[in-house]
Every structure is written in structure tokens, then in C-alpha cells.
Amino acid sequence: MTERYVPQFSHKDWIDNQDRVQAGGENGLNSRFHQLEAEFLGLAENQINPMLDVLGTPTRHLTLVPALHSYAKDGIAVPGWEQAVDMVAKPANVAEAHGFMNIVLPDGVQVRSLLVTGSNQSSTGTLTVSLDGREIGNNDAGTKRFVSSTKLGIPAPPAEEVRIKNESIRYYLTVEVVGAELTKPVKVFCVQLVYQ
Structure with a gap:
């Protein structure tokens, strides 16, 4: 929350024929104007700009x-999803399905939430959809x-602030279900990321 503005500068009046107004x-005058300048700079940085950032970012x-x-893990193919035109589904007679897809978000935006729609009729299966990333150099x-x-x-x-850094990170979604009953369908219709 932005702190309330508390004025720091207070002008001390000059008295006619008593005070000699001077620059130094x-x-x-220079000292007083520098105090005003510092006051306005602090006001802009601490009060005005944070509010503009919040209001100005749709x-x-x-x-x-x-x-x-x-994909394969340690050289062994993991069970994938059945791809349909507008969704993916866990294949019948398997307890898990794994897959990933590339994703590109605008550089510098902040991720606010991840929403998944679909259906999970398995009482034992855990469906997890994640936004993951790795450095572009593929280092360790x-x-x-x-x-x-x-x-x-x-x-x-997200558990902590997520700011997209396309210059150094490549991003992708992982979609996996594990421990599902073999005959119970699990489907993912869409994944929605909200960002500012």
C-alpha cells in the first residue's frame, strides 16, 4: 500500500526590510528551491509513480x-496425451500422461495467475499444470x-512475484496427470495466464 503524503518542506517567511534575500x-533562494525540488522528487517516486504503475497497467x-x-525422461518415453482439436485427454488404460508446450509472454510483464479448465473424473489422479522456465543457455x-x-x-x-525475462529465460507449460484410474477420463480444455 502506498504511504500517505506528508509534506517535508516548510517555507519560513522573509520579513521586509529585515531579511536580505540572496541566492546562496x-x-x-537556491537552498529553498533545492528543498522544494527534493520534496517533489520524493513525492513523485514514493506516491505518484507507484499509483500510476498500478492504474496504468491493464x-x-x-x-x-x-x-x-x-517427451522422454532419462531416455525413456513418458506417456503422452491424446491430442484433439480443442483439448487434450489422458489415453485410456494408462495412469498418467505428460506433455509440454512452448509459451511466449511479453517481456517485462508480471504474471498474476494461472487458470486451467477441463475435467478430472479420476478420484486418485493429480492433474498439475505449471508455467516453467529455464535459462536460454541451458546451463546447469x-x-x-x-x-x-x-x-x-x-x-x-504465483507464490512469489513472477516477472517475464525473455532475454534470459525460455518459458513453457507442463501438463501432467499421475496416479489416475485407468478407465477414468482426464481432460484439459484450456490454460489461461493473467498478466500485467
Whole structure:
């Protein structure tokens, strides 16, 4: 929350025929104008600019139909999703499905939430959708999870501030279900990221 403005500068009146107005010195025009300048600068940085940042940044939504790629882990292929035109589904007779897709958000935006829509008829299966990233140099820093959701239809906020840095991080979504009953369907219709 922005702190309330408390004036720091207080003008001491000059008295006619008693005070000699001058540019220099502790009570001179330069000193007083520099105090006013510092006051306005502090007001702008601490009160006005933070409010403009909040008011001036519109909330945007990126809504994606999952178009997932399958992958291998330690050289072994992991079960993928069945791809439909507007959704993905866990294949029948498997307990898990894994996939990922590339995602591009505007540089510098702040991610506010991740929303997943779909259906999970498995009472034992855990569906997890995450925004992950890795440094573009593919160094040993590993993958970082920025925001994750395990509940359908409920926006999940990040645990800490997530600011997109396209110059150094590549981003992707991971969509996985584990521990599902073999015959119970699990589907993902869309993934929506809210950002400012």
C-alpha cells in the first residue's frame, strides 16, 4: 500500500526590510528551491509513480488450447496425451500422461495467475499444470517452476512475484496427470495466464 503524503518542506517567511534575500547561504533562494525540488522528487517516486504503475497497467489474458508435445525422461518415453482439436485427454488404460508446450509472454510483464479448465473424473489422479522456465543457455541451473495449478476452474496465483525475462529465460507449460484410474477420463480444455 502506498504511504500517505506528508509534506517535508516548510517555507519560513522573509520579513521586509529585515531579511536580505540572496541566492546562496542556508536561507538563500537556491537552498529553498533545492528543498522544494527534493520534496517533489520524493513525492513523485514514493506516491505518484507507484499509483500510476498500478492504474496504468491493464490486466491481460493469454488463453491457450493445449497443443502438447510428448517427451522422454532419462531416455525413456513418458506417456503422452491424446491430442484433439480443442483439448487434450489422458489415453485410456494408462495412469498418467505428460506433455509440454512452448509459451511466449511479453517481456517485462508480471504474471498474476494461472487458470486451467477441463475435467478430472479420476478420484486418485493429480492433474498439475505449471508455467516453467529455464535459462536460454541451458546451463546447469535447471528448471524453475514459476506458478502451478492443481485445481480446475480456480485461478492459482504465483507464490512469489513472477516477472517475464525473455532475454534470459525460455518459458513453457507442463501438463501432467499421475496416479489416475485407468478407465477414468482426464481432460484439459484450456490454460489461461493473467498478466500485467
